[in-house]
Amino acid sequence: MEERIIQAIEAIVGAENIQTEATDLYTYGYDASPEFHHEPDLVVAPASKDEIIQILSVCRDNRVPIVARGSGSNLSGGTVPIAGGIVLLFTRMNRILEFDQQNLTLTVEPGVITQEINQYIADSGLFFPPDPGSMQISTIGGNISENSGGLRALKYGVTKDYVLGLEVVMANGDVIETGGKLTKDVAGLNLTQLMIGSEGTLGIITKAILKLMPKPEANKTMIATYRTMTAAAQSVSDIIAAKITPATMEFLDQVTIKAVEDFAHVGLPTDAAAMLLIQQDGHPREIDADIETMAAICRDGAAIDVQVARDEAHGAQLMAARRTALSALARVKPTTVLEDATVPRSEIAALVNFINETAQKYQLYIGTFGHAGDGNMHPTCLTDLRDEAEMKRVHQAFAEIYQKTIELGGTVTGEHGVGLAKLPYLPWKLGAGGMRADRAIKAALDPDNILNPQKLY
Ligand SMILES: Cc1cc2nc3c(=O)[nH]c(=O)nc-3n(C[C@H](O)[C@H](O)[C@H](O)COP(=O)(O)OP(=O)(O)OC[C@H]3O[C@@H](n4cnc5c(N)ncnc54)[C@H](O)[C@@H]3O)c2cc1C
CATH class of the missing domain: 3.30.43.10 (Uridine Diphospho-n-acetylenolpyruvylglucosamine Reductase, domain 2)
Structure with missing residues (x-):
């Protein structure tokens, strides 16, 4: 320069x-x-x-x-x-600007660390539901720009569901203010949602108005373990079919269970082939009824064992252990390639079985965990970047896994974004017309292509 x-x-x-x-x-x-x-x-x-x-x-x-x-x-x-x-x-733009208890909103600068949002409003009886596994380190600007999900997405949705308005500096220097402290607003195109998930390619977010929710009174956590992945996936479908929407329904395969237990020592069943970690929140009476029904569904669905956490602290410990999954797996080998294949819930078993077959075919070590309730799986290949032959097999394996994901009606990224990593697969999901539409929007809003070039399009 x-x-x-x-x-x-x-x-x-x-x-x-x-x-x-x-x-x-x-x-x-x-x-x-x-x-x-x-x-x-x-x-x-x-x-x-x-x-x-x-x-x-x-x-x-x-x-x-x-x-x-x-x-x-x-x-x-x-x-x-x-x-x-x-x-x-945005390390100097990390202030919480306003907590509006009348409208239940929090106005923040983009550099605020995600976890600090809930810490700030902890005593208010309110909470901000999006809780990516990275919330201790990620910023709200990054969450908005990736439309991040989290462990509570099944019941509460993802970041896009909690952004009411944005202030954005556009490539031409215009400053736009989208949305506001409003539950209804159909004035013009929905630029708030256009900016969410645009990965820094359409504008620079300088302020966000976030929607807060009343905090659930209590929560309860349970784990169910299985001999096969198919049995675990069946329980996921059966719970949803029983019209119960748990706050969290996470899946861990055996590779991940072992890695997490080795890292977090919370007493996970390392002999199980698959495990579901389920949390429900709300009124204590409703929670008890839901947990009882879900435990019965899991037992009927061939769970080897179902255990309910002793209390909220124990539940929080199990959830914290789940959040360590990536870090725990990352200790096994020098390089961790974490993917983000997402299918309709009914196809989880088909996807995970295919991942396991593909891992065997290419002689790779892949652990899979993810948000079972959202059909969002994170097959994680533990490998070594310096081993060129193995890395070639890693790329072949994931290309096949993403082809299968699309065949199953899924998408090439559920929450981690396209960036550079998913660009080769993006046309499989969007098609030629979808790619043209996306590129036309980019060209109109950033004609000089200075905002995060070579990504997403
Ligand atoms: C251990 C671990 C666990 C994770 N768990 C989850 C999970 O559960 N769910 C999930 O969805 N993701 C998860 N992630 C991925 C990641 O944490 C999220 O994508 C997160 O939102 C990124 O936030 P960040 O502040 O690090 O953003 P960055 O990585 O710095 O940036 C992300 C994107 O946002 C853009 N951007 C950042 N700030 C702005 C701004 N102010 N204006 C415009 N564009 C901007 C960047 O250009 C980039 O395209 C995890 C990652 C790790 C390492």
Whole structure:
């Protein structure tokens, strides 16, 4: 990057808020996906929307790519600055701006860490339902831009269901305010939802109005273990068919159960082939009735064992253990390739059986866990990036797994985003017309292609 451009940016944010050291540039060349790396030319931490407008103006004039980055915890190469340019941080835009207890909203800057939202409103009797496994580190700006899901998605939905309005700096320097503290608003196109999940390619989010919900009075957790994956998947279908919507219904296969137990030591049954972790919340009487019915369904569905957590603390311990699944698996081998195949719930068993067959065919070590209630599976291949022959087999295996996912009526990413990782598979899901429509929107809103280029389209 030319020195005069660096100086122009420095004049906007101050020398202390730019990073040009080789080690910093190397670090910001990565995110949580293992296979992509490209260094930016500059890392910049603006303090305000106005500074972002000015930075974008410099980028536009000089055709410099600009990649928004929350915590870089995305698993799709979404923040790897593949075309160089600027990585834009929100570490100085991390304030909670307003808690409106009349309208049940929280207005935040994009750099707020997800977990801090619920900590901030802990005593209010309200909560913010989206709870990605990464909530201790991810930012709300990243969650919105990936439309992240979480363990409570089955009952409460995902991030898009809790964003009422956004402030966004567009590539041309316009600042738009979408939505508001409104439950109804059909004025114009739904730009709030267009921005959600757009992975930093259509605008820079500088503020968000979030919807809060009354906090459930209590919760109860149970685990059911199985000899086969098919039996576990059948219980998932039977519970949904019984018209019960648990807050959480997670699936772990044997590879994952063993890795988690080895890591978290919470007494998981390491001899089981599959396990469901189920939580219900709400009024204590309703919870008890639902847990009783679900336990009966699991037993009838050939569960080897069904155990209800002793109390909420024990339940929280089991849920926390589930959240460690990726970290636990990541300890096994040097490289962890975590995927995001999503099918209709009725097809979970077919997908997981196919994943296991494919792992055998390509002699790969794949553990699968995921949000069973959402049909969202995370087949996780434990491998080594330095083993080129094995990595080739990993790519072949996942291409087949995604082909199967599409055949089963599924999608190539349920919550982790397209980024760079899912680009090769995206046309399988969108088709030629869908790809053209997406690209037309990108070209209209970012004609110079400076916002996170080479991603998503
Ligand atoms: C251990 C672990 C567990 C995970 N569990 C889950 C899970 O349960 N569910 C789930 O959905 N994901 C999960 N993820 C993936 C990841 O944490 C989420 O995608 C998360 O939302 C990313 O947040 P971030 O702040 O790290 O964003 P980043 O990774 O920094 O960025 C993500 C995308 O958002 C864009 N972006 C960031 N901020 C802005 C902004 N202000 N304006 C415009 N664009 C912006 C970036 O350009 C990028 O495209 C997990 C990841 C890990 C490592």
